[in-house]
Amino acid sequence: MTAAQRIAAWATRLEADDVPEAVRADAKLHVLDVIGCGLAAHATGVAHEGRATMGELGGQAEATVIGTQTRLPAANAAFANAMLCHGLDYDDTHSDSVSHVSTVVAPAALAAAEQLGASGRDALAAIVAGNEVVCRIGMAASGAFHARGFHPTAICGIFGGVAAVGRLGRVDQTVAASALGIAGSFAGGLFAYLADGTPTKPMHPAWAAHGAHIAARLAAHGAAGPPSVLEGKFGLYHAFVGAEEGEIDIEGQLADLGTRWETPRIAYKPFPVCHFMHGALGAAAEGAGARTFAPEEIEDVLVSVPEAGVSLVLEPVAEKMAPRSEYEGKFSLQYSLASLLVRGHVSVADFTDEAIADPAVLEVARKVRYETKEYPTYPQAFPGGAVVRLADGSSLEADFPYQRGGPESPLTPDEVREKFRENASLALPDAAVEALEEALLSLDELDDVAAALAPLTVPDPVTA
Secondary structure, eight states, rough: OOHEEEEEHHHHHHGGGGHHHHHHHHHHHHHHHHHHHHHHHTTOOOOOOOHHHHHHHOOOOOEEEEEEEEEHHHHHHHHHHHHHHTTOOOSSGGGGGGOOOHHHHHHHHHHHHHHTOOHHHHHHHHHHHHHHHHHHHHHTTTTTHHHBBBBBHHHHHHHHHHHHHHHTTTHHHHHHHHHHHHHHHOOOGGGGGGGGOSOOHHHHHHHHHHHHHHHHHHHTOOOOOTTTTTTTSSSSSHHHHHHOOTSSHHHHHHTTTTBOOOGGEOOOOOSSGGGGGHHHHHHHHHHTTTTOOOOOEEEEEEEOGGGGGGGTTTTHHHHHHHSHHHHHTTOOOHOOOEEEOOHHHHOOGGGGGTGOHHHHHHHHHHHHHEEEETTTTTTTOOOOOEEEEEETEEEEEEEESSOOSSSTTTHHHHHHHHHHHHHTTTTTTHHHHHHHHHHHTTTTGGOOHHHTTTGGGSSSOTOO
16 A cells, blocks of 8 residues: 555544543643634734635635634635634644644644534544644654755645544545545645745645645545655655655554554644744743843853754844844744843743834844754754853853653643633633633533534634
8 A cells, every 4th residue: 555545544444442542632632722822813913814815705604713703614714723723833843743733633623523513522533643644744754844945734734634634524545545645736835934034834734724625525526636645756755855766764654553643742832932942942941940131131142953943943143133023033042032031931922013122132132142953852852952141150051852842841731721721811701711621621522513612703802
């Protein structure tokens, strides 16, 4: 069998009972986390353009959309929700595949579950299937998509979305394999936004979630896709990373589907910024403790990161030291670390137009230098370090081989729930936050997915 056929055979047969209870619990927490991120984006007016565009297109009322009472066709709802969920760059990442996972898979799967009237138990099985597929496809070429300027969240994500949507549609494995083949022609996503901080990145998972629905529908209507879409001569790995046939070991990643689970290894973000910054930010936070600093107290800051992170979060230096947009700030280690040292936090509110112009923070940002370091824990983690030299001659230093929130230094379930509450409460009243949390954490016990998602339809943030 080809890789797509192997994925199709596994995903179409996966049942919730096949997934260990601990993995199901992790999957539900990731759904909770990513929906919270979407609500925070709604509340802060970020990444709403997808919802507006899909609303203009109209269509059958099939699925819930965050922040509006208007239901949309499932594919369009998946687009709108995925864009919101990735809008703040606060959603989870699987380190070894360098892919944001839940922001594609959860919106695609939940929209399909509503459209098809599937149970929450089936929705959760589909989400786990999608998670595992995204991770395996990315892990087979870890870091290689980034090196060529492609965004693996979108490129790998659409295949996970197809696995989830196909599983919910109960299609046979031949149809599912065709849908995966079709998805290869839809895959895309460029890092061109890094040149000027334009916020196109949230559109990548949105297009992948939407494309997953379209690919699945096309295949269900009889459209065929190439079964060698991943490993073939002109397949995904050849086209996107220049690999020749047999050079990428995708079979090795798929051989233990259903026995090795990557869902528990998907990392949560404690900071709403690019994950490549989390090691250095965590190290600086540990070194500083609860202390904050005036700019004149700081002489110099040296951060260390893996080489792969430089072009994303440290270069070009002039732009990173003075971000030109809210989104560019989220990819500036200089700015984010300065915010941590001056304000004592890196939070959603630290990336507004007013916040990124704060002269005290920018003064410290100009003092941040960097070096690259070979971390044996990369790419399994997002490591980093920081040395803060103070004007009094003392220094603060720490190094994180594993970023906080990853499987080696995990957030507790209570911490994930608290992050959700902080994010969701920006948009929803307390009773709705509580109801949504309870519903999502008992997803596999629900018969009505639409009813569980009802709190998401509150149109105006509570802060408005």
